[in-house]
Amino acid sequence: MTYCVAINLNAGAVFCSDSRTNAGVDNISTYSKMRAFGIEGERQFVVLSAGNLATTQGVIAQLEKDIRTAAQVNLYSLSTLTDAADYIGSINVAVQHRHAAQGNAAMFEASFIFGGQIGDQPPEVHLVYPQGNHITTSSDTPYLQIGESKYGKPILDRILTPDSDLDTAAVCALVSMDSTMRSNLTVGPPIEVLIYRRDSLLVERRYKFSAGSEYLREISKRWDAALKDSFNAMPPITWGDGNGGKSG
Amino acid sequence: MTYCVAINLNAGAVFCSDSRTNAGVDNISTYSKMRAFGIEGERQFVVLSAGNLATTQGVIAQLEKDIRTAAQVNLYSLSTLTDAADYIGSINVAVQHRHAAQGNAAMFEASFIFGGQIGDQPPEVHLVYPQGNHITTSSDTPYLQIGESKYGKPILDRILTPDSDLDTAAVCALVSMDSTMRSNLTVGPPIEVLIYRRDSLLVERRYKFSAGSEYLREISKRWDAALKDSFNAMPPITWGDGNGGKSG
Numbered sequence: 001m002t003y004c005v006a007i008n009l010n011a012g013a014v015f016c017s018d019s020r021t022n023a024g025v026d027n028i029s030t031y032s033k034m035r036a037f038g039i040e041g042e043r044q045f046v047v048l049s050a051g052n053l054a055t056t057q058g059v060i061a062q063l064e065k066d067i068r069t070a071a072q073v074n075l076y077s078l079s080t081l082t083d084a085a086d087y088i089g090s091i092n093v094a095v096q097h098r099h100a101a102q103g104n105a106a107m108f109e110a111s112f113i114f115g116g117q118i119g120d121q122p123p124e125v126h127l128v129y130p131q132g133n134h135i136t137t138s139s140d141t142p143y144l145q146i147g148e149s150k151y152g153k154p155i156l157d158r159i160l161t162p163d164s165d166l167d168t169a170a171v172c173a174l175v176s177m178d179s180t181m182r183s184n185l186t187v188g189p190p191i192e193v194l195i196y197r198r199d200s201l202l203v204e205r206r207y208k209f210s211a212g213s214e215y216l217r218e219i220s221k222r223w224d225a226a227l228k229d230s231f232n233a234m235p236p237i238t239w240g241d242g243n244g245g246k247s248g
Numbered sequence: 249m250t251y252c253v254a255i256n257l258n259a260g261a262v263f264c265s266d267s268r269t270n271a272g273v274d275n276i277s278t279y280s281k282m283r284a285f286g287i288e289g290e291r292q293f294v295v296l297s298a299g300n301l302a303t304t305q306g307v308i309a310q311l312e313k314d315i316r317t318a319a320q321v322n323l324y325s326l327s328t329l330t331d332a333a334d335y336i337g338s339i340n341v342a343v344q345h346r347h348a349a350q351g352n353a354a355m356f357e358a359s360f361i362f363g364g365q366i367g368d369q370p371p372e373v374h375l376v377y378p379q380g381n382h383i384t385t386s387s388d389t390p391y392l393q394i395g396e397s398k399y400g401k402p403i404l405d406r407i408l409t410p411d412s413d414l415d416t417a418a419v420c421a422l423v424s425m426d427s428t429m430r431s432n433l434t435v436g437p438p439i440e441v442l443i444y445r446r447d448s449l450l451v452e453r454r455y456k457f458s459a460g461s462e463y464l465r466e467i468s469k470r471w472d473a474a475l476k477d478s479f480n481a482m483p484p485i486t487w488g489d490g491n492g493g494k495s496g
Contacts, residue, residue, distance in 0.1 A: 148398075150396075150398035150399050150431070151398050151399070151401060151402055153399060153431045154399055154427040154430055154431050155475065155479070157430060157431055158430075158472060158475055158476065158479075159475075159476065159479055167484055167485055170485045171479070171482050171483075171484065171485055172479065174485070175479065175482065179402040182402055182405055182406075183398070183401045183402050183405055193485065195485075207485065215483070215485070215486050218483055219482060219483065222481070222482060222483065223478065223482065224406060226477075226478030226479075226481060226482075227403065227406055227407075227475075227478065228406065228407065229474075229478075230471065230474030230475065230477075230478055231403070231406075231407055231419070231420065231423065231474075233470070233474060234419050234423065234467060234470060234471065234474075235419075235463070235466055235467065235470065236415055236419065237415055237418045237419055237422070237441065237443075237455065237463070238463050
């Protein structure tokens with residue numbers, strides 16, 4: 001599986017992805033699931049991918065080819081993020097259909113998180129489904145996830161608001177990733193983080209943390225210790241507090 | 249959906265369940281998913297249930313009827329926990345098959361957590377699958393979950409060992425439940441907790457925390473505050489630490 005999360009903030013956007021792919025437990029590989037596209041000063045995009053690796057590679061290859069051949073519709077010609085998400089959705093559906101007759105259609109499914117900024121339009125983040133449609137973030141839900149999303153959701157729900165700063169959101173994404181890796185073997189390093197500052201129209205900060213990364217280990221160790229300390233400070237279970245209490 | 253967790257410790261066993269059932273978002277009800285059976289001084293059992301409510305009620309009704317009518321095979325006649333888990337598994341399969349022709353078989357599926365103690369045998373906890381087979385805990389994995397298990401798994405993985413005491417495990421189950429309720433609307437109070445002390449052969453402590461429970465609110469509020477404090481103490485994201493660092 002995969003775990004990717006992207007966060008859309010007033011200050012910009014943060015993208016985070018793992019790099020483990022597997023086709024059965026005895027066929028595990030490492031592939032980056034983060035691809036950045038852009039023209040400095042004009043537009044910047046980030047694509048995170050989950051699902052069938054042949055599909056996600058096929059989609060990314062098509063996006064790159066369309067840019068290279070200056071196809072009429074490509075990431076550098078479209079005028080809004082929403083149009084670009086539609087375009088990625090239609091490529092996603094097309095790539096899946098190409099092989100659909102050779103197996104169960106669900107086998108070939110892929111999802112993408114697509115975000116970035118074009119000119120002076122506000123930054124946007126979209127989740128593109130296997131069916132080609134897409135949703136975006138809101139002020140109540142400033143993040144989107146693909147892949148193994150449940151383990152790492154509680155910390156995002158507790159911490160993130162649209163006013164969170166970029167560094168806070170990046171650390172939150174890493175803690176969310178750490179919880180996921182701890183409970184699910186199919187998500188693993190290297191972990192990539194890209195921090196996009198609103199209106200910068202360039203990628204200033206992109207990190208890649210390998211399995212041996214001191215920073216990743218420090219986050220993991222400190223978060224584990226902090227949770228254990230927090231847990232040890234919880235009030236002991238009590239009898240009849242008016243609403244709770246012994247029932248049988 | 250549902251969230252139930254049971255923990256098997258050297259000191260005994262802890263059971264925790266939510267009470268929300270739903271058949272679509274406009275058909276939400278409250279049903280206890282925890283049922284205790286026992287003969288003081290001889291044997292004690294707890295059953296937690298998840299899945300199709302007609303199936304789980306049908307299974308529990310059959311367990312009760314077999315006890316009441318002193319059927320040849322019933323929870324009070326079987327000599328081991330494993331035999332009793334087999335028996336629950338076979339009832340589970342039979343109840344599902346009764347209506348299988350009227351719909352998609354998966355619609356009628358149910359899972360159970362079944363645990364307790366018979367005489368001087370050690371306590372056991374089993375997870376009974378819709379197919380009737382079952383697994384038990386181990387010293388590496390002292391807990392079992394059914395229903396919406398992912399949100400609340402990370403804290404169990406961090407805290408629990410077979411040496412954990414019963415009260416610690418009960419609070420851990422409640423924190424795990426709190427994380428699940430916060431991220432998933434289909435899991436909700438009242439929350440029931442049953443703490444079984446090894447070799448007691450009776451139920452001394454059973455709690456039911458309603459939505460308005462002060463203790464539940466206190467756990468939720470303190471855990472949220474502790475997580476936020478812990479999060480704020482995380483080290484800021486850093487550049488090139490030897491292994492991590494800028495990659496693009």
